[in-house]
Amino acid sequence: MKKANPYLAMALAAFLAAPIPIAFAASHREAPLTALDHAADITDFFAFVSYDDPTKVTFILCVDPLLEPANGPNYFPFDPDVLYSIKIDNTYDALEDITFNFQFTTQIQAPGVFTGFVGAGNGIGGVIPPAITSLTGSGSAGLSLKQTYTVNVVQGTGANATTTNLTPSTGLVAVPSNVGPRTMPNYPALAKQGIYNLGNGVRVFAGTVDDPFYIDLGATFDSLNFRPGAYQTGTVPILSPEDDANNSYNTAADTLSGFNVNCIAIEVPIAMVTANGKSTIGAWGVTSRPQMTVRSSGPNTSSGGFVQVQRMGNPLINEVIIGTGDKDNWSRSIPSQDSQFAKYALNPLLATVFNVVYGVQVPPAPRNDLLFLMQYLPIITGDSTIPAGPVADLLRLNTKIPPTPMANRSRLGLLGGDTAGFPNGRRVSDDVTDISMRAVAGALVGNNVRLGDGVNTNDVGYQETFPYVQWANSGRDRRHINPGDPGCFAVFMAPCAR
Amino acid sequence: MTKLSILLLFVSAVFADTDGRIAEARKAVAASPDTPAALNELASAYLQKMRETTDFSYLERAEKLVDKSLAADSNDLDSLILRNQIELNRHHFHKVVENTRALVAAHPQEPRLWGMMADSLMEIGDYDGAEPALAKMVELQPGLSSYNRVSWFRFLTGDAQGAIEAMRRAVHASGTVPENLAWCLVDLGNLYFKTGSLDEARANYRAALDLFPAFHPAFAGLGRVAAARHEIPEAILNYRRAQSIVPMPEYAAELRELYLAQGKAAEATQEEALLDVIDRLAKANFENTDRNLAIVYADEGRHLDRALELARNELEFRRDVYTYDALAWVEFRAGHCAEARESMTRALERHTPDPLFAKHAREIAACR
Numbered sequence: 001m002k003k004a005n006p007y008l009a010m011a012l013a014a015f016l017a018a019p020i021p022i023a024f025a026a027s028h029r030e031a032p033l034t035a036l037d038h039a040a041d042i043t044d045f046f047a048f049v050s051y052d053d054p055t056k057v058t059f060i061l062c063v064d065p066l067l068e069p070a071n072g073p074n075y076f077p078f079d080p081d082v083l084y085s086i087k088i089d090n091t092y093d094a095l096e097d098i099t100f101n102f103q104f105t106t107q108i109q110a111p112g113v114f115t116g117f118v119g120a121g122n123g124i125g126g127v128i129p130p131a132i133t134s135l136t137g138s139g140s141a142g143l144s145l146k147q148t149y150t151v152n153v154v155q156g157t158g159a160n161a162t163t164t165n166l167t168p169s170t171g172l173v174a175v176p177s178n179v180g181p182r183t184m185p186n187y188p189a190l191a192k193q194g195i196y197n198l199g200n201g202v203r204v205f206a207g208t209v210d211d212p213f214y215i216d217l218g219a220t221f222d223s224l225n226f227r228p229g230a231y232q233t234g235t236v237p238i239l240s241p242e243d244d245a246n247n248s249y250n251t252a253a254d255t256l257s258g259f260n261v262n263c264i265a266i267e268v269p270i271a272m273v274t275a276n277g278k279s280t281i282g283a284w285g286v287t288s289r290p291q292m293t294v295r296s297s298g299p300n301t302s303s304g305g306f307v308q309v310q311r312m313g314n315p316l317i318n319e320v321i322i323g324t325g326d327k328d329n330w331s332r333s334i335p336s337q338d339s340q341f342a343k344y345a346l347n348p349l350l351a352t353v354f355n356v357v358y359g360v361q362v363p364p365a366p367r368n369d370l371l372f373l374m375q376y377l378p379i380i381t382g383d384s385t386i387p388a389g390p391v392a393d394l395l396r397l398n399t400k401i402p403p404t405p406m407a408n409r410s411r412l413g414l415l416g417g418d419t420a421g422f423p424n425g426r427r428v429s430d431d432v433t434d435i436s437m438r439a440v441a442g443a444l445v446g447n448n449v450r451l452g453d454g455v456n457t458n459d460v461g462y463q464e465t466f467p468y469v470q471w472a473n474s475g476r477d478r479r480h481i482n483p484g485d486p487g488c489f490a491v492f493m494a495p496c497a498r
Numbered sequence: 499m500t501k502l503s504i505l506l507l508f509v510s511a512v513f514a515d516t517d518g519r520i521a522e523a524r525k526a527v528a529a530s531p532d533t534p535a536a537l538n539e540l541a542s543a544y545l546q547k548m549r550e551t552t553d554f555s556y557l558e559r560a561e562k563l564v565d566k567s568l569a570a571d572s573n574d575l576d577s578l579i580l581r582n583q584i585e586l587n588r589h590h591f592h593k594v595v596e597n598t599r600a601l602v603a604a605h606p607q608e609p610r611l612w613g614m615m616a617d618s619l620m621e622i623g624d625y626d627g628a629e630p631a632l633a634k635m636v637e638l639q640p641g642l643s644s645y646n647r648v649s650w651f652r653f654l655t656g657d658a659q660g661a662i663e664a665m666r667r668a669v670h671a672s673g674t675v676p677e678n679l680a681w682c683l684v685d686l687g688n689l690y691f692k693t694g695s696l697d698e699a700r701a702n703y704r705a706a707l708d709l710f711p712a713f714h715p716a717f718a719g720l721g722r723v724a725a726a727r728h729e730i731p732e733a734i735l736n737y738r739r740a741q742s743i744v745p746m747p748e749y750a751a752e753l754r755e756l757y758l759a760q761g762k763a764a765e766a767t768q769e770e771a772l773l774d775v776i777d778r779l780a781k782a783n784f785e786n787t788d789r790n791l792a793i794v795y796a797d798e799g800r801h802l803d804r805a806l807e808l809a810r811n812e813l814e815f816r817r818d819v820y821t822y823d824a825l826a827w828v829e830f831r832a833g834h835c836a837e838a839r840e841s842m843t844r845a846l847e848r849h850t851p852d853p854l855f856a857k858h859a860r861e862i863a864a865c866r
Contacts, residue, residue: 033610035642035673081670289640294633294648296660307640
């Protein structure tokens, strides 16, 4: 008699326990159908008159969210396949008149090295190179993973466009993530080498930096469940007058504390980006990937250029305003076509949430008071001869408004009486979370409620000069501040609200 | 509208970790049990979990949620897309072709529809029909999902180098879900393996495991590379790891071969027994379609009638080059030379540079 088959017994037991439909059958090839595009994901876009030179304007495009500084070995280079662009409209038709394009190339200089960046002291035993003190030449041997990039400017669009390469012959190097003090003993000095003067008053910087955005992300995602201590009552996220008035400390933890992001910054003379004697521009950031033909050779393989993957003008539009079913559509479309999405801005979901959940009396739809983000209106342009143009999500900046000195700057921008801040362009320190909530609640039609998340500034602040963002957090020493941790209020070690 | 909806706007963006995504989506469904957005998010997370575990009970859970979602709004596009993803997993390829053709008329800007249409057209062997659908998908959304499919199309239609180039692009685009990137890395490893670059293949399988540690196809890939290099113990170790995660029939077949090469007859017999159990389970579930098991039985020269049944039945669902290759091989091993030659001709119609096709074709050509 045959011995009982142990596999069969096991399988029968499993079979009796639960039907196993087609688990072992030959499967079809299920490639992922949707995948969020991390490297092309725009986190923030800034445009403002340079703090230290009112004849220039600075644009900053940040991509690739929530980069953990300790996450070696290769950290987070820019994606060589992605075209990163900053677009500017100066003729009020929401089409680009000037485009700055950035493209990266990755070089692995020491293929045998286990990590992207390595170095210590004067080098160890001919195996470990000296500490990294330079982006090029002597002191850069440890930059095994090195990214260089090109910058060009395109004037006009379509067939009439002219492209000028701004890349110097000596090349441009992207600043690597801050590995830690042994590998990169003077990181600020290293990072500063990444600021390049291209002549004609143009400066550029690209690299991994501290994420300039600040927000109580967890509380925001938890259906705007802001923390006690950051507001007066337990139900409505309203800041006390004292907490609201401060621009330099937080009552709740900055969820993005200790995280890095990749940013590209470019500073140009205002005269280079304005036209026809008008001082207002509209700007937005775009990421694109190369078009690919299905066949790599043969008659139908003409290379199709680039396809837009994402765009950002004003902050939080796609995240907060655009409905889920239209988010991808919005990302792929161009700003001049935005009237198709106006229904969302005119009747934002968030306003309904405020009404229903928090009892904040928001104005009824249609919310034409919110169109100031979507058109060239005198509230920003200060010039009634400028046409409103199509409904378009552009970050509009009147370059004639001089920068506000640090002491007088308000994180609430225009709502705080500071005309050099959002939505007149956007500075790195502008509190767009609080501003957006208040605008939706009706701040522009007199319903001024002190809504806020209790995070009023970046945990490590900013720089007062180009590129304005703070240098990258160190992988060895980075700290993420959690609810209840020290790191809030005026005294640095005071705990953040739980 | 509830406060839940604002939460949902963020859920999918934040949780790259599938279990966290499921937990958040469950909360959303509990708070709002009839809202398509909540139901779809949970269904979508379950489908991702199914990808990661090969546990098809997640498919059924997803299906129940999508049924509910469509009952609430029969025109909800995300629900309809999920419905077709589920149909794809059930191998209802003709149905998906029909459904997606109807849906793109109203939603021509939706890359997922074009992607599913291309997938199902390729499965039924309509490569000429798949090409423009794929072109549309990659035009709308260049990235991991579309580059991966372009790569596969190129390989199937004879362009191995172009396939590698496209798959490298897919890997660069990376996405946010570790399993998705691991999938592309294994695909890239397989392309390298099939074109004879074993070092590159191994490096990509290892990179996949760094990202997603329990990825059985990556262990199987490492086993394949080791076997090709006659590193038998290393090959057995990796196939056993793959098998311990999901007991696919081809893993048992490879292990059987490797044990025989080591002279371990008893272990080889155990793998044969496991294959027979897998087949018995399938039969008990009225599952009589499996080209992979058919090839395995043909290789082993066992149960050739069952192998013929399994391979022939597959033609009802799909007529792609891999199905014809499997059928040709089974027919050959069963002694049906003329049929085998005919099937092999169809398998080679697109000049797919799979070394297995070449091996099968050589033997079948000599069949008398």
